[in-house]
Amino acid sequence: MSDALLSITDLTVTFRTEDGPVEAVKGIDLDVRAGEVLALVGESGSGKSVTAMAVLKLLPRSATVTGSIRLGGREILPLGEPEMNGIRGAEISMVFQEPMTALNPSMRIGDQITEAILNHAGVPKADAWKRAIALLQRVGIPEPERRAKSYPHELSGGQRQRVVIAIALACEPQLIIADEPTTALDVTVQAEILDLIRRLAADTGTAFLLVTHNMGVVADIADRVAVMLRGTMVEVGSTREVLTAPREDYTKKLLSAVPSLPDIATVVERAEAESVPDAVLDMVGASVTYRRGGRSFLALDGVDLRIAPGEILGLVGESGSGKSTLGRAALGLLPLSAGSMTLFGEQVGRGGVGRRRERELRGRVGAIFQDPGSSLDPRMTVGEAIAEPMLVQRRKLPTTATQRRARVAELLDAVELPTTYANRYPHELSGGQRQRIGLARAIALEPELIIADEPTSALDVSVQAAVLEVLRSLQEKMHFACLFISHDLAVVHQISDRVAVMLKGEIVETGSADDVLLAPQHPYSRRLLASVPVPDPDKQALRREARAAARVIAP
Structure with missing residues (x-):
């Protein structure tokens, strides 16, 4: 498209691994217009996040990238690190999938937002701090003045994600790449963040490349949808076309897997509570x-x-x-x-x-934590991480190294991951794959x-x-x-x-x-349910209007 803000042509990303080269993205084309929200969807490992990271040139050295990525007509693939540092944050920002790994645990969140502003804007530090407070308020952080002095571990997972979004907004970039931006957010705050993104796209012309697995979010906010499978682009179209009349079998499979609440029951009397x-x-x-x-x-x-x-x-x-x-x-x-x-x-x-x-x-007692990136030791292989509970709690379960390896293979199979993943490290897996490792570890x-x-x-x-x-x-x-x-x-x-x-x-x-x-x-339970997005653009538009009307009417 001639009016594309971001234009990706024949993008291929290949990783060097011990088992040989792995082609994660295979010659895809993708365009994003100014003011447009384009949703990039697909299963874990389909290449969504790799594509997003390629745009900012944040892939590891083991990656080879070919093709063309143009921002506002300027080719950015050949640019060096100094030039990219001028683009990152100022022209393109990113909201990462796992907020705890994106935030500095030793810095107050207000200082982290201020740092992003000072890196690209010649303003006094006091003014940058005031803007940081305003950004926290804008993304729905309660008591922003007090929270600005907090550290990441003192905030909930959803609040940390909102801080990451505030940092992305700090310098008003042309393009924001959002990798699962509402993953850690409850439905009411998610609705507020989606409203914010929609306003930014409409009022400022900011473009959004939204990587997500939530089809309700796609229906609520996206103008167009691109569907990826194993590194290829299988379908691109308007949100209404893709969600209501998908052409490809894979898209139909994705939509059929979306969980949804049945229609609200007309039950007036509730069953008597049973004792536990x-x-x-x-x-x-x-x-x-x-x-x-x-x-x-x-x-x-x-x-x-x-x-x-x-x-x-x-x-x-x-x-x-x-x-x-x-x-x-x-x-x-x-x-x-x-x-x-x-x-x-x-x-x-x-x-x-x-x-x-x-x-x-x-x-x-087993545990599956919210943030798989911070709950897995980056120095341990997947197999070692899954086997660790067996070493800590020596009971009736496998005691020899051979037995533990066999048990790890069983657990990987149970969570539908290849047994060869036992030799990989957490950073080599997608976010969804790391979460499945957490499940395997929990049931070990x-x-x-x-x-x-x-x-x-x-x-x-x-x-x-x-x-x-x-x-x-x-x-x-x-x-x-x-x-x-x-x-x-x-x-x-x-x-x-x-x-x-x-x-x-x-x-x-x-x-x-x-x-x-x-x-x-x-009443609070009813409000939660009213905020749940549904994967139908027309129904979701009506729910959004009703939600907005309720906010206007509410005292």
């Missing part, structure tokens, strides 16, 4: 207080929560509501400031069993309880469906219970037996998955 017998996890009046600089913040406020053996309990709520804090407390990573907790009928923590017995109990010890914090957040829809099926089948076979923390309400409905809704550190509604997600009683 013999809980594997029982929290009574559980509270967690964070303290910093002489100030305290109650992140978990008197929570009562019980999970029965073999039950999957879905936990939903906005970023910062306390979901991940509850999960970390259940894992023993955070101490309770009040209340009590029992695991498998025995009290742990203050006044509970001794340290040795608690260690034994903790060995019966055949746990009786799994705490899963956003276990499918980095997965495209088809792989997500496969992983959920694997998780369900493993749960039916192994009979483990699961605390399933997620912001994807359709996934929660699909996988959970019961659902609990959190708001500001409290559980405001609990019940069966159908009761809570199809006939919600609490």
Whole structure:
């Protein structure tokens, strides 16, 4: 297209590996106009993120890139690092998939945004700091002046993602490449971020290349859609054409894998709540207080929560509501400031069993963390990472190196990854593949309880469906219970037996998955459901209008 801001022609990316060259992108063509939002979709490993990284020349040295990438008519592939440093952040910005790896853990978030501004704008530092505060407010960070002085680990996953978006917006670039920008965001904040992106594209002419697996997000925001499969471009068209009348079988397969909530039930009376017998996890009046600089913040406020053996309990709520804090407390990573907790009928923590017995109990609990990039040791191979729990908790499971290798191969097969991946390192895998490694690691010890914090957040829809099926089948076979923390309400409905809704550190509604997600009683639960995007452009446009009207009417 002659009016394209970004024009990619015959782009090929080849990686040198121990097993020989691997062609990750195979001669694709792609154009993005000024003010356009183009969504790039496909399964993990299809080449989406590699294409995005090639535009900014951020691929490792093992990559060979050929073809043409033009920004505003200027060829950028031959440019050296000094010239690219002038382009990155100023003309093209990027929102990375995993915010914890994109942020400097030793710097306050306000300083990180300020740094991005000062790198490209000749303004006083005080003015840059004020702009940083304004950007935090713009992306929906509460109390931006206070949060600007916080460090990344003090923010929730969703809040960290919003900080990354603020950094990308800092110098008002012509093009923003967003790699899964709403992966860690709950549906209400996701809706706000999508509204923000839409306004930026319309008002400033900023173009967006949006890499995503969320078809609801595509329907909500994208003007056009490009579908990739194994490094090739299989279909490009308007959002309405691709989502409602796809031409290619692969696109149809992707759309059929999208989880969705049924229509809201007309049930008026809810079934009487059933008691939870013999809980594997029982929290009574559980509270967690964070303290910093002489100030305290109650992140978990008197929570009562019980999970029965073999039950999957879905936990939903906005970023910062306390979901991940509850999960970390259940894992023993955070101490309770009040209340009590029992695991498998025995009290742990203050006044509970001794340290040795608690260690034994903790060995019966598996964990899948929200950010696979930061939960896997980059110095360990995939096989070593999966086998590590077997070395730490020596019980009835494989004890010899040969047995452990065989067990690792079984686990990789269970999460639908090739057994050859055991010799790879985390940085050599896509985000979705790393998340599956987290699942394999979690089930390595055949746990009786799994705490899963956003276990499918980095997965495209088809792989997500496969992983959920694997998780369900493993749960039916192994009979483990699961605390399933997620912001994807359709996934929660699909996988959970019961659902609990959190708001500001409290559980405001609990019940069966159908009761809570199809006939919600609490106003907050209803607001969450109203914000869920659907993979139909016309329906989503109506939902967006209704959401906007509700904001206008609301006091």
